[in-house]
Amino acid sequence: MKEEVLNIKATETQSFRQFDLKKKTRIGESVIQALLFFAGILSVLTTVAIVYELGKEAMLFFGNPDVTFAKFFGETKWQPGIGQYGIWALVSATLTTSAIAISISLPLGLAAAIYLSEYASPKARGILKPVLEILAGIPTVVYGYFALLFVTPILQNIFGDNIQVYNMLSAGLVMGIMILPLISSMSEDALSAVPRSLREAAYAMGATKLESSLQVVLPAALSGIGAALILGISRAVGETMIVAVASGAGPNFSFNPLEAAETMTGHIARISGGDLSYNSIDYTSLFAIALMLFLVTLVLNLISQYIVNRFRERYE
Amino acid sequence: MNQRHDHFPEGADFNASLRNRYRVATIWQTIFLSALLIAIIALTALLYNVVDGAFGFIAYEYKDDPAEFTSTPVNELTKDELLVILKENLSSGAYNKLENEQPMQERSQADLLTLFLERLVRIDTKGTWSMTDSLLRGDEIRVEVAEKYPDAILEFRSWLTPQFLTTPMSSKAEFAGVRTAILGSLWMVGLAILFALPIGTGAAIYLQEYAPKGWLTSIIQTNINNLAGVPSIVYGMLGLAVFVRTLEAFTSGSMFGVTDSNGRTVLSAGLTMGILVLPLIIINAQEAIKAVPDSLRQAAYGVGATRWQTIWHHVLPNALPGILTGSILAISRALGETAPLIVVGASTFISIDPDGPFSKFTALPIQIYQWTTRAQSEFHAIAASAIIVLLILLLTLNATAILLRNRYQRKY
Amino acid sequence: MQNTRTYAIESNDLSIHYGTFTAVRGVNLKIERQKITAIIGPSGCGKSTLLRSFNRMNDFVPGCYATGELLLQGQNLYSKDIDPVEVRRKIGMVFQKPNPFPKSIYENIAWGARINGFKGKMDDLVEQSLRSAALWEEVKDKLQESAYALSGGQQQRLCIARTIAIQPEIILMDEPASALDPISTLRIEELMQELKKNYTILIVTHNMQQAARASDYTAMMMIDDQRAGGVIEFDETKSIFTRPKDKRTEDYVTGRFG
Numbered sequence: 014m015k016e017e018v019l020n021i022k023a024t025e026t027q028s029f030r031q032f033d034l035k036k037k038t039r040i041g042e043s044v045i046q047a048l049l050f051f052a053g054i055l056s057v058l059t060t061v062a063i064v065y066e067l068g069k070e071a072m073l074f075f076g077n078p079d080v081t082f083a084k085f086f087g088e089t090k091w092q093p094g095i096g097q098y099g100i101w102a103l104v105s106a107t108l109t110t111s112a113i114a115i116s117i118s119l120p121l122g123l124a125a126a127i128y129l130s131e132y133a134s135p136k137a138r139g140i141l142k143p144v145l146e147i148l149a150g151i152p153t154v155v156y157g158y159f160a161l162l163f164v165t166p167i168l169q170n171i172f173g174d175n176i177q178v179y180n181m182l183s184a185g186l187v188m189g190i191m192i193l194p195l196i197s198s199m200s201e202d203a204l205s206a207v208p209r210s211l212r213e214a215a216y217a218m219g220a221t222k223l224e225s226s227l228q229v230v231l232p233a234a235l236s237g238i239g240a241a242l243i244l245g246i247s248r249a250v251g252e253t254m255i256v257a258v259a260s261g262a263g264p265n266f267s268f269n270p271l272e273a274a275e276t277m278t279g280h281i282a283r284i285s286g287g288d289l290s291y292n293s294i295d296y297t298s299l300f301a302i303a304l305m306l307f308l309v310t311l312v313l314n315l316i317s318q319y320i321v322n323r324f325r326e327r328y329e
Numbered sequence: 330m331n332q333r334h335d336h337f338p339e340g341a342d343f344n345a346s347l348r349n350r351y352r353v354a355t356i357w358q359t360i361f362l363s364a365l366l367i368a369i370i371a372l373t374a375l376l377y378n379v380v381d382g383a384f385g386f387i388a389y390e391y392k393d394d395p396a397e398f399t400s401t402p403v404n405e406l407t408k409d410e411l412l413v414i415l416k417e418n419l420s421s422g423a424y425n426k427l428e429n430e431q432p433m434q435e436r437s438q439a440d441l442l443t444l445f446l447e448r449l450v451r452i453d454t455k456g457t458w459s460m461t462d463s464l465l466r467g468d469e470i471r472v473e474v475a476e477k478y479p480d481a482i483l484e485f486r487s488w489l490t491p492q493f494l495t496t497p498m499s500s501k502a503e504f505a506g507v508r509t510a511i512l513g514s515l516w517m518v519g520l521a522i523l524f525a526l527p528i529g530t531g532a533a534i535y536l537q538e539y540a541p542k543g544w545l546t547s548i549i550q551t552n553i554n555n556l557a558g559v560p561s562i563v564y565g566m567l568g569l570a571v572f573v574r575t576l577e578a579f580t581s582g583s584m585f586g587v588t589d590s591n592g593r594t595v596l597s598a599g600l601t602m603g604i605l606v607l608p609l610i611i612i613n614a615q616e617a618i619k620a621v622p623d624s625l626r627q628a629a630y631g632v633g634a635t636r637w638q639t640i641w642h643h644v645l646p647n648a649l650p651g652i653l654t655g656s657i658l659a660i661s662r663a664l665g666e667t668a669p670l671i672v673v674g675a676s677t678f679i680s681i682d683p684d685g686p687f688s689k690f691t692a693l694p695i696q697i698y699q700w701t702t703r704a705q706s707e708f709h710a711i712a713a714s715a716i717i718v719l720l721i722l723l724l725t726l727n728a729t730a731i732l733l734r735n736r737y738q739r740k741y
Numbered sequence: 742m743q744n745t746r747t748y749a750i751e752s753n754d755l756s757i758h759y760g761t762f763t764a765v766r767g768v769n770l771k772i773e774r775q776k777i778t779a780i781i782g783p784s785g786c787g788k789s790t791l792l793r794s795f796n797r798m799n800d801f802v803p804g805c806y807a808t809g810e811l812l813l814q815g816q817n818l819y820s821k822d823i824d825p826v827e828v829r830r831k832i833g834m835v836f837q838k839p840n841p842f843p844k845s846i847y848e849n850i851a852w853g854a855r856i857n858g859f860k861g862k863m864d865d866l867v868e869q870s871l872r873s874a875a876l877w878e879e880v881k882d883k884l885q886e887s888a889y890a891l892s893g894g895q896q897q898r899l900c901i902a903r904t905i906a907i908q909p910e911i912i913l914m915d916e917p918a919s920a921l922d923p924i925s926t927l928r929i930e931e932l933m934q935e936l937k938k939n940y941t942i943l944i945v946t947h948n949m950q951q952a953a954r955a956s957d958y959t960a961m962m963m964i965d966d967q968r969a970g971g972v973i974e975f976d977e978t979k980s981i982f983t984r985p986k987d988k989r990t991e992d993y994v995t996g997r998f999g
């Protein structure tokens with residue numbers, strides 16, 4: 014009934030034939046694996062290159078006998094061309110705009126996350142989530158336009174002459190909107206990672222939804238929310254275009270949100286956009302700033318990632 | 330055991346306290362929801378603000394009276410009339426140059442009219458108004474303009490026109506377009522993806538399919554996650570140091586005999602952007618590869634496939650939609666990035682189309698930045714128009730990504 | 742024919758470890774050619790682990806390694822110079838859950854043959870493999886349709902056909918019928934009887950009747966006090982089910998276990 018079988022399959026005698034199971038050299042396989050490994054390692058090379066290149070130029074900057082760490086971290090005027098090396102002139106603006114941004118995005122992002130994870134019906138989520146996703150997808154230069162030409166005029170109406178055309182408040186507020194989706198989506202992940210059983214435990218003890226959300230779920234998700242906050246700060250510190258457009262061109266040691274001041278990122282963008290001769294102190298100083306930015310954001314990102322991983326382990 | 334009720338409110342007391350608890354709950358729920366409403370309002374305001382800027386009144390005067398060139402009213406000029414006027418009044422050098430760019434006969438009436446207005450009568454803009462102002466305060470504006478500039482023409486203008494897309498840069502906002510910028514963006518993104526897609530996919534395959542568990546792998550993985558969070562301007566600095574400066578011979582094309590360029594080319598920008606989106610592509614590709622079930626790999630290994638045969642014939646084809654979706658998202662990211670382009674030196678004023686990797690270039694977001702930071706309001710109007718172009722581009726890309734994702738959703 | 746006492750595959754003191762945990766310890770089996778050998782035993786005793794070690798599928802589990810010997814024609818499959826890809830080509834595997842490729846029925850069979858350098862007429866090979874797996878009549882008119890459109894039982898027979906197509910020496914089956922309904926299960930069992938004319942079959946099963954009905958030899962596995970599984974009894978199926986030597990085997994096959 015199944016004679017064909019015999020044709021394709023060795024008969025009993027044939028099946029005693031010896032076969033060789035020795036390793037074959039598969040050059041193609043090895044070459045491909047080597048290439049793939051190289052692709053994987055390239056990202057590490059990127060980091061090495063960042064540290065090396067930024068470090069090299071930054072060393073040139075700090076190698077200048079006129080530049081001392083005391084001046085760099087101790088003074089409040091920044092104009093390397095004429096011997097002023099106080100990074101605080103830029104850091105103050107970075108801190109101010111970031112603080113404003115976070116004070117907007119943290120409460121809003123968290124509230125949005127709680128609503129989405131604890132309250133929203135699937136249908137409401139279907140409408141609300143895309144709004145946040147669109148906000149997250151808008152290029153930052155567009156936010157810059159919005160800050161300068163929409164928010165600033167409104168602020169001018171409110172504060173009148175007390176506020177400058179370019180000001181940190183407008184940039185910070187808009188940056189807050191920009192970061193909101195990041196904080197809300199990370200917080201939402203943290204909240205929904207809290208096991209159902211914990212919520213049910215709270216309900217079973219007669220808690221209302223709010224009591225369960227705020228007193229049981231939220232504390233359980235706190236470290237994940239902390240990670241969101243830290244990543245948000247990192248994003249704010251590194252954000253360039255909003256501040257480059259709206260917060261002002263020119264270092265100014267000030268924490269007054271109504272004043273114009275230039276952040277570290279804004280400064281790099283403005284100076285490097287002009288004609289810049291390599292080896293000038295202006296050029297090398299930018300790398301010193303960039304290196305600081307890189308290190309600060311790196312540490313923040315690492316902490317945030319560490320927290321997220323710990324958090325994940327706990328509930329998995 | 331009958332003590333247990335003593336300290337809890339009962340009956341009416343309990344109901345009252347419960348009602349109170351519910352009231353507090355409702356208040357908080359409203360607060361939570363209002364955060365989302367604020368987000369919606371912000372998004373609406375932003376979009377409205379952009380559209381508002383791209384349409385509206387413009388008041389302008391002619392520097393030279395059109396009557397000096399022709400008796401026909403400007404709006405009624407035909408193509409033939411315009412050809413004659415331009416031939417007669419432009420210097421022969423300027424005319425030949427235009428003829429070389431594109432023969433005058435082949436140009437449309439609208440193009441010729443633009444040339445006429447730009448080169449001969451020359452528009453002098455006195456003011457522009459937003460769409461809302463133009464619609465709500467139209468009469469006021471008319472009166473105001475009539476008083477201040479009795480000779481001015483006031484008309485409602487859409488700054489976003491088909492011509493806006495096809496004309497190159499100009500120093501006059503009224504005649505500027507985004508053609509050069511769009512082409513620059515496309516070149517830049519094209520080069521970036523050419524670089525990042527194969528390498529990113531390769532890295533993802535390595536990490537998911539080959540990498541042994543161990544310190545090296547976990548360093549690579551942590552590193553990729555971190556690179557995704559490095560500020561984009563830092564990538565710009567990297568690009569400036571490595572591509573623009575160190576590899577100038579390569580990125581300027583002088584290695585290949587191109588002479589009139591330095592390292593600030595679209596190639597440098599593309600490579601920089603490629604490195605910037607690389608972590609994004611890797612992470613997305615990893616997710617896509619992870620989603621391919623192990624049973625499929627086992628099936629392939631079970632019939633005597635090698636690792637690469639398994640990957641190439643089964644893992645990759647099934648992960649492809651996910652990888653493509655990730656690349657589209659990376660493209661969107663690269664299209665909107667501005668800071669690194671500023672740093673690696675996109676040209677701020679350039680009207681020649683990029684025609685190769687060694688061209689100087691500008692890009693859409695660079696133009697938006699430039700125009701937004703100009704003082705004159707007519708530049709804000711074209712910034713708004715350019716933003717609309719950029720947003721539509723991004724929207725199209727993301728819609729494609731979503732379609733792709735839904736269409737090829739999990740089949741196992 | 743003087744070689745009839747050569748076994749299809751033999752293990753000598755074979756142990757399999759997941760990192761520091763030894764899942765299977767000291768297995769000595771001599772598997773007869775062209776016979777069906779069943780591996781039975783309670784859940785978690787290492788049946789799948791042992792079976793997968795026979796064609797080195799465990800290589801893909803990080804941290805998993807084997808000690809001892811596994812001999813195919815006198816070659817130790819775990820010696821350094823052995824190519825696991827070649828091993829899997831000679832020892833095919835059918836998995837617990839049917840796992841056809843998300844491709845056409847035809848491609849499901851042709852692919853394995855093609856990557857292994859099959860040079861004959863592919864159409865014939867596909868047809869013969871499908872016939873051998875008793876699937877031809879059901880699918881001959883829709884060879885180009887997706888394999889996912891088949892029923893679970895058909896999919897499993899397709900997986901068997903796919904394995905036959907590369908003409909292995911031995912076919913490993915890990916609970917091949919556990920995801921199938923009784924009718925499909927019976928068909929797989931009939932199919933095994935056909936296949937054993939040409940192949941050596943090793944099958945893991947939880948189903949005692951299946952083992953009793955379908956197999957010629959049976960290996961009974963059980964975990965020891967360190968949770969490592971081992972073969973406690975290996976004999977002709979008849980003996981195992983009628984007069985087991987080990988009390989634990991008796992308890993298990995008669996359902997008195999645990």
Ligand SMILES: Nc1ncnc2c1ncn2[C@@H]1O[C@H](COP(=O)(O)OP(=O)(O)OP(=O)(O)O)[C@@H](O)[C@H]1O
Nearest residue numbers: 759764782783784785786787788789790791802970
């Ligand atoms: N990938 C793995 N990593 C670590 N331990 C494993 C792995 N797979 C199986 N084990 C362990 O090895 C032992 C044997 O597992 P195995 O799957 O071989 O059992 P089994 O007899 O096939 O069970 P079942 O009848 O339930 O399929 C179990 O203790 C199991 O926990």
Ligand SMILES: [Mg+2]
Nearest residue numbers: 788789790915
């Ligand atoms: Mg098993």
